[in-house]
Amino acid sequence: MLDANLKTQLKAYLEKVTQPIEIVASLDATDKSQEMLALLKDIAALSTRITLTEQPGDGERAPSFSLNRTGSDIGIRFAGIPMGHEFTSLVLALLQVGGHPPKADAAVIEQVRALEGDFLFETYISLSCQNCPEVVQALNLMAVLNPNVRHVMIDGALYQDEVNQRQIMAVPTIFLNGEIFGQGRMGLEEILAKVDTGAAKRDAEKLAKKDVFDMLIVGGGPAGASAAIYAARKGISTGVVSERFGGQVLDTMGIENFISVKETEGPKLVAALEQHVKSYDVDIMNLQRAAELVPGDVIEVKLESGASLKAKTVILATGARWREMNVPGEKEYKNKGVAYCPHCDGPLFKGKRVAVIGGGNSGVEAAIDLAGIVAHVTLIEFDVKLRADAVLQRKLMSLPNVTVITQALTSEVHGDGTRVNGLQYTDRQTGASHRIDLEGIFVQIGLLPNTDWLKGTVALSKHGEIEIDAHGRTSVPGVFAAGDATTVPFKQIVIAMGEGSKAALSAFDHLIRTSAPAEGTPAVAEDKTAVAA
Known part of the structure; x- marks a missing residue:
């Protein structure tokens, strides 16, 4: 064996x-x-x-x-x-x-x-x-x-x-x-x-007693972890508060473009990240969801648990989540046939009919993987053509149990009350509505930034991303941002790490400048004690 x-x-x-x-x-x-x-x-x-x-x-x-x-x-x-x-x-x-x-x-x-x-x-x-x-x-x-x-x-x-x-x-x-x-x-x-x-109440009481951090990072993904390491190496008090350390990377199966590491998996990379962060004096506060940002000379981050944390600088690295279709039936049948992770849930649909929503790399890769397990895959793409890499499209088209439908808008998820049994889509060219009988739907249509809690506090783009400049600065003094939650192009792990490091360096520079003595202030207090001659 x-x-x-x-x-x-x-x-x-x-x-x-x-x-x-x-x-x-x-x-x-x-x-x-x-x-x-x-x-x-x-x-x-x-x-x-x-x-x-x-x-x-x-x-x-x-x-x-x-x-x-x-x-x-x-x-x-x-x-x-x-x-x-x-x-x-x-x-x-x-x-x-x-x-x-x-x-x-x-x-x-x-x-x-x-x-x-x-x-x-x-x-x-x-x-x-x-x-x-x-x-x-x-x-x-x-x-x-x-x-x-x-x-x-x-x-x-x-x-x-x-x-x-x-x-x-x-x-x-x-x-x-x-x-x-x-x-x-x-x-x-x-x-x-x-x-x-009683754990939540005890945790909230502990958090409320913490001192003001020099730098508080909200989010524990690649951007947040990198920011924490760079901050801690500067010798300043550093905290990381996150809903789930590792973030979206925990749900990533194969990683083959992380420079210097030929191939790895998300959970392995997160374990290494956590070990690296913990090798420094970083206060990691896990399972905590941020609810409100309160700007000021000392910035406050209120948590859903009722506790709040304070810091001289804050780095927002809250990442992104799977984008949903937002059609009737999706929420009702989530985890009852509507799924978002083909690697995890694919084996449960062995021999059944499924659809994949999305024609980018993620969607086409999901369809290829599922085709080896399920009876038939229907890939549905909104655009006039698939957007995945050519090599992936060639592989997809070579599979006998895959159907590709383009110019299609998914309009409804059907079910029998307990599980999915069909999907409705509209042909965008003709306007005709069609139903597909199936047992599973895998949604692969990109990501949404986790920034809902920041609306009205920091400037956000029309897509809900945190607007930052070349230094990672947001519209709020002392608040910086990095990673998939921001307007930085190309949502990649290696880019998020670089952005997190940059944000930490920028925030440290802000700390130095805002804590420096005013011009004309003596560096050492004058000794006014008279010494007898």
Whole structure:
């Protein structure tokens, strides 16, 4: 199951295990059970501290397996073969069950251990989903730390009947004690904030007590992270407040144009960014959404939690979000057939009919990826022709199960009340309206800047972008901006990083100039003490 190179790497990791691990496999007569068993045998052979037990028909999902520490009651189960993006989740679970200390903050660990009640989490994933591992790893860690928490990772492609029964149309989808808990990427702190009802109030009280920052960065994406590093290196007090550290990059699958790094993935890049930022004295305040900017000699940023932060300079790096179609039915069927991440949710539509909205690079790439999974893809483009790179268009046109419709305006999403069953579009040339019967719609029509909260405070373009000059200055003194939320052309990770660095340097220059003594003011106070001759 595992190749020699992977076995060598895994064996080195398993040397960190200090406590005996029990793997109990629940198997049936399917090929997938044999595939899972082969994987588990490979793992057990790599460490004397791991034992493997096989048992059929034990009332659990089959195939699946549990991990436990001998003499303990740790509730971790994998209902599926955790390869692909989930292999890291398996390795981390083995290490943590085996006694290797987690890397989470001490305060977060104590918060998990203090949870009271019974928590059974079930997370439906796809092995191609880059957002799923963070959820799986967070819930597995909670299960290791607290015996009241149990977690099952479920491969939606393997347990298709459950997916259909529970009407799951997006991954990750998390159930808590049988009820929907959340969908999409969620980190440990975000999960804790939802289950620990007093956490938000405690966090707001802590934030309200913070001193005035020299520089406060709003947003934790590439622009915000770069700004934080450049500011911290200047030795000034620096804070980063963000709704989700990493921003849009967390949802990016393949990155092949980040200079000096031939190929990487969004979550890996964000992990490296966070590690770099944390190597400096930067106060990171995550899971906080900005609500209002109040200009002044000391600038105030009010948060939705009710807390507020103050700073001498502010850098706005709030990034952008997926643009929605804004047609009837879209919101009603979001995550019920309307999706925005083909890499994550594509496997749930295996053998079904889907549409991709948008003929740029993102839309054409999505159609190409989906064509290998689904029965048929209809790509709908508003313009008279596709806008994607020629090489992508050639690949798209070579696929037998793809139809391209140009000059089409999507007008409505249809459904049966529980899930999508069709799409309506208008032919812009003839005015005729057409319906397409399908089960999924992937929206790939660009981004919208996260600037709604700034309206009436800083100057915005007609597209809602923050207007900046060549130095990253906004219309408000002491407030700078960088990245995808601004008028800078070409929304690229590498450009956002450069813009964030530039904004930090400009803000630091502003600090120096505004804090310099007025002309004629002595640099050192005059000593008026008389000295007797």
